[in-house]
Amino acid sequence: MTNRKKDDARPKLLSGGNPQIPKAEGNGPVQDYIAAMPGWKRDVGQRLDDLIVRTVSDVRKAVKWNQPFYGKDEGWFLSFRCYTNYVQLQFLRGTSLDPMPPKPSKHDEVRYLDIHENDELDEHQIRSWIKQASKLPGEKM
Numbered sequence: 001m002t003n004r005k006k007d008d009a010r011p012k013l014l015s016g017g018n019p020q021i022p023k024a025e026g027n028g029p030v031q032d033y034i035a036a037m038p039g040w041k042r043d044v045g046q047r048l049d050d051l052i053v054r055t056v057s058d059v060r061k062a063v064k065w066n067q068p069f070y071g072k073d074e075g076w077f078l079s080f081r082c083y084t085n086y087v088q089l090q091f092l093r094g095t096s097l098d099p100m101p102p103k104p105s106k107h108d109e110v111r112y113l114d115i116h117e118n119d120e121l122d123e124h125q126i127r128s129w130i131k132q133a134s135k136l137p138g139e140k141m
Contacts, residue, residue: 011036014066016083021063029063037082040117044087047121048080055127056134064141075138078130086114089126092139097132 011032012020019036021029034045045068052059052070060071067081080089094101094111103112113129115121 013038017041018066018082020066023062023064025060025062027061030061030068033063033066033068037087041082041087044115044121045080048087048089048126051123051127052078052130055130059134069141071138072134073138075140077133077136077138083114086116089113089115091129091133093133093136094129096136097129101129 013036014020017038019033021033021036023029030049034042034049037045049068056070056072058072060073062069062071062076064079067079069076069079071077076092078089078091080087082088089101089112090105091097091101091111091113093109094105095109097111101111101113103114105112113126
């Protein structure tokens, strides 16, 4: 019975291993999301969170639609989520970044960077995108 209660306390993993975390504002829910990311994806989530915080000191955080969002003022500029074989970094105004992140979206301005288990992160490029994205008008959600 004790093990069952312990298991029930862990977030449910949705399709692709994406943690189901209740919608909430602040660092706490984002850290809960990262802690629930499965396997190697947790390290990627922590690295991304660290990069974002180091790049944008006054960043706002929230979990919405089972993924962490990062923003300034009233708008959001990026998020990430788990898929089966990668973690996807989403730039909400990615078509305004130079250079644009590599993966297009069905949404006009959104661009993605898919990070696979053995990828070497180009932290310099990711920081540049984060810095650029944080200076653009954010998406209201």
